[in-house]
Amino acid sequence: MASGIFDRLRPPASGTRNATVLAICQGLFTAAVAIDLTLTGLTGYQLAPDKSLATLPFAMITVAGAVVTIFASLLMERIGRRWGFTLGALFGALGGLVSVLAVFRGDFWLFCLGTAGVGAFQAFAQYYRLAAADSVPDEAKAKAISTVLAGGVIAAVLGPALAAWSKDLYPVLFAGSYLMVFLLGLASAALLAIGYRDVAMHAAAGQAFELPARPLATVMRQPIFLAAAANNVIGGAVMMLIMTAAPLAAVACSHSIDDGANIIQWHLVGMFGPSFFAGRLIARFGLATVLFAGMALNVACAVVAVASASLTAFYLALFCLGVGWNFMFVGGTTLLARSYRPAERARVQGAAEILRYGLTAIATLGAGPLLETYGWSNLNIVILPMIVAAGIVTLVWVRQERRAVLVPAGE
Known part of the structure; x- marks a missing residue:
């Protein structure tokens, strides 16, 4: 597998750098999702042809995330996490861009497609903490996981504030906010492609690396x-x-x-x-x-x-x-x-x-x-x-x- 080749080329010390990169990307992802969570209900209500469908775009984030989750894991096993995570961030950027277009056109169903893209981004981003844990020994796993999740602290507060600040950037309400989702996804993809490296997975204590799968x-x-x-x-x-x-x-x-x-x-x-x-x-x-x-x-x-x-x-x-x-x-x-x-x-x-x-x-x-x-x-x-x-x-x-x-x- 491609990831196995890369795994053996990278020193284990890269695991510490990866945790830092993933923490920043966790922040970018959290800020992007916070914008969607803050505004999608209102935008859905504004665009929905039938107001009973207003929460459907919001639900699409969770549904798309659930559907993509298992495929994301299997894909990253084949192509490596660096490119898998980068692809996931690009899904988020594309989702933001589609949402901007949907808001400008007043197209409810296109907006649902855009929020589904953010859901796909979320599916890949859920593996950031596991990637950090896999690249360090047992005694450092908890610290690596905490480092990644810490990236969401500022973003959890910044995301809603960014949504409020950017919602009137364009004459069409909320278009500017979804442009921020696009930019945050794009920044995350660039950082992952440049800064993240696939590293050898540390087996759990007492487990040989070559043991077969159960x-x-x-x-x-x-x-x-x-x-x-x-x-x-x-x-x-x-x-x-x-x-x-x-x-x-x-x-x-x-x-x-x-x-x-x-x-x-x-x-x-x-x-x-x-x-x-x-x-x-x-x-x-x-x-x-x-x-x-x-x-x-x-x-x-x-x-x-x-x-x-x-x-x-x-x-x-x-x-x-x-x-x-x-x-x-x-x-x-x-x-x-x-x-x-x-x-x-x-x-x-x-x-x-x-x-x-x-x-x-x-x-x-x-x-x-x-x-x-x-x-x-x-x-x-x-x-x-x-x-x-x-x-x-x-x-x-x-x-x-x-x-x-x-x-x-x-x-």
């Missing part, structure tokens, strides 16, 4: 993979369920629309801010401790939200939710990167991302109806059994790891 079902039955999936998938679903409903719940509780937007910005700081130190926390206190701390913060979110509907409670709950997601996501990704052999990478990563996308999409689509039917307090109670399930699966992995350490000592 059946996917065998890999997915491992306690370490199940714990990775529980933290990534459940953590992501819980976060999207509460985050999607929070602005609507805030308005229903007599807070302003601006308050709802500020709550989400504070939540985004909680999501990405801990990336600056999550890797160090894992190195100092251990992976399991950080994972359980993330679950505890999600529980704290639910408790605060149920206890009060004040604006302060919304801010505190959503901040706890963001930090809890970060700890579970960084920790879960670290576990995932340790769960497969080099020969299994593409299939296992693709399967894991499909699981995460699928449940996250269901949570996003279900947030509105659940909020309408059961209310804000009950919606937060719903997440508690999910967090408990993640905790049980993680505990099984912890016990298996301890047995693996103790058994050789007794022989």
